Amino acid sequence: MASISGRVLDVDGYPVAEATVLITESSEPHVDIAQVTDPDGRFSLRDLAPGDYRIEAHLPGGERAEIHVGLTYESDEVSHDLRA
Amino acid sequence: MARQKELENLESDYVEEASQGDAGTETAMSDEWASVPQAAESMSETDFVEADFETDAAEDHDAVASTESGAAVEGDVEEAFTGTESADATSGTSTDELEMVAGPNGILIDETRESLLESVGDNQVLDAWYADLGDPAIGALLQQPETAEAVAEVVIGKDDRVRVNNTTAYPWRAICSLRITARDGSRWIGSGFLVGNRTVITAGHVVYMHSRGGWVRKIEVIPGRNGSSKPFGSCDATAFHSVKGWTQKKKRSHDYAAIILPKNCALGKRVGFFGYANYSFFTLLNMLVNLAGYPGDKPAGTMWWHARRLKWITSRTLVYNIDTAGGQSGAPVWRKKGSQRYAVGIHTNGSSGGNSATRITKPVFNNIKKWKALGA
Structure with a gap:
């Protein structure tokens, strides 16, 4: 299955720990669970079916970031940072 | 007929x-x-x-x-318990089916949208229900132009979730x-x-x-x-x-x-704790259900509620247009019947084509009952 990973960064480009990362829109059904970023701001969403996804990060300070990612193949491993 | x-x-x-x-x-x-x-x-x-x-x-x-009258029609029921905590044993309610969170609950159930989906027809509902099922069948159903149009109209809209502030009241x-x-x-x-x-x-x-x-x-x-x-x-x-x-x-x-x-x-x-029930297809059909949990797109650790009628019932899943987000996996989908609360599903999936829960079928009901006994 495909995956999307990356880091959550603040407006200055520093990694943000304790941000929640979740899929907010997708062309495919997905489990409704959210990941919490590690001390380096990293996240990794796995087990995704090919399709289009909107990923959001919600930072502890209330800021928000989002990306749109398209996964074409089951073997896709896309890396993309989320910057507030 | x-x-x-x-x-x-x-x-x-x-x-x-x-x-x-x-x-x-x-x-x-x-x-x-x-x-x-x-x-x-x-x-x-x-x-x-x-x-x-x-x-x-x-x-x-x-x-x-079952301890509930009429259970032969509705299925198996395990009763709820409101707990020994005295304050706010129950929250106020405006109807027998909806929880009261804030404001008039009627606002949260957009009957215009509901009627749009009802036009889909029971043939398609049964196709999904009877195909043994899960998301592939639902996906196929949603690919039908009439259904897809109706669903898009419902799902793409404003966020109707309401924050639950009084989380020390039952059932919250x-x-x-x-x-x-x-x-x-x-x-x-x-x-x-x-x-x-x-x-x-x-x-x-x-x-x-x-x-x-x-x-x-x-x-x-x-x-x-x-x-x-x-x-x-x-x-x-x-x-x-x-x-x-x-x-x-x-x-x-x-x-x-x-x-x-x-x-x-x-x-x-x-x-306290929720009751839970294994209801028949016809009891679940068009049932008004509540869903509350902890979404990750809201301030950390805050509880959010929404309610709508069930849209599709498959043999093992429930599909609805209740707004949810990542972090609400595992939230109860429940029926309020008078002062009782019965979980009928366990929220698991989000999708632009309709969010869904694992339905509390007979085997699920029995396993929950066993697990309840383990934690007695």
Whole structure:
């Protein structure tokens, strides 16, 4: 299955720990669970079916970031940072 | 009238099929419904005892007596308990079916949107219900132009969720924020709900993550959490239960599980717990249901509620247009009937084509009952 990973960064480009990362829109059904970023701001969403996804990060300070990612193949491993 | 007769026949077929599956303990299907405990290497001696008991008990799918009148029509019912906590034992309600959160509840149920979906017709509903099912069938259903148009109209809209501020009132205090540490050290948030003194029901993917090493390492369970406030404290749990259909076959229709709290952490005794019910297709049809949990797109640790009518009922899932987001996996989908609350589903999936829950069918009901006994 495909995956999307990356880091959550603040407006200055520093990694943000304790941000929640979740899929907010997708062309495919997905489990409704959210990941919490590690001390380096990293996240990794796995087990995704090919399709289009909107990923959001919600930072502890209330800021928000989002990306749109398209996964074409089951073997896709896309890396993309989320910057507030 | 002929259509009604046809529906009744289909319902009977479904019931017989389910009964055969329940009784056949040697079949692959019954194996999928067998409850499995957490991995042996991470279990305590006490957990091993529970596992043995659970394996044996999982084969028992006899009907459960109901305490509710009319149960022969509606299915099996396990009653709720409001807890010993005295303050705000129940929240105010404006109707027999909807929870009162804030403002007039009528605003939250947009009947215009409801009627649009009703135009889809019961042929398509039955196609989804009768195809044995899960998301592929729902996906196929949604590809039909008429359905897709109706769904898009409903799902693409404003966020109708309402924040629950009074989380110390029942039933809100029986809903739990979950902070999960996976086997690989990654951390996640989810939701769950108490069904007994020490039993929290949630999604299978909350306790068993296939791509993260299987059984999670630990879950902090926080009932009635309200932001940074933990009004009833919290407990770290390490004993988890699910079914082989999820842990071994990863079937979406078997995505449900239980967290058994430590023996010194009988949170349900204090805050109360939900009842749960295995209702028939016709009882569920068009039922108004509530859903509340802890979404990750809102301020950390805040509880959010929404309610709508069920849109599709498959043999193993419930589909609805209730707004949800990541973090609400494991949240209860419940029916309010007078002052009683009965969970009818366990929220698991989001999708632009409709959010969905694992339906509390007969085998699910029986496993929840066994897990409730484990945490008595």
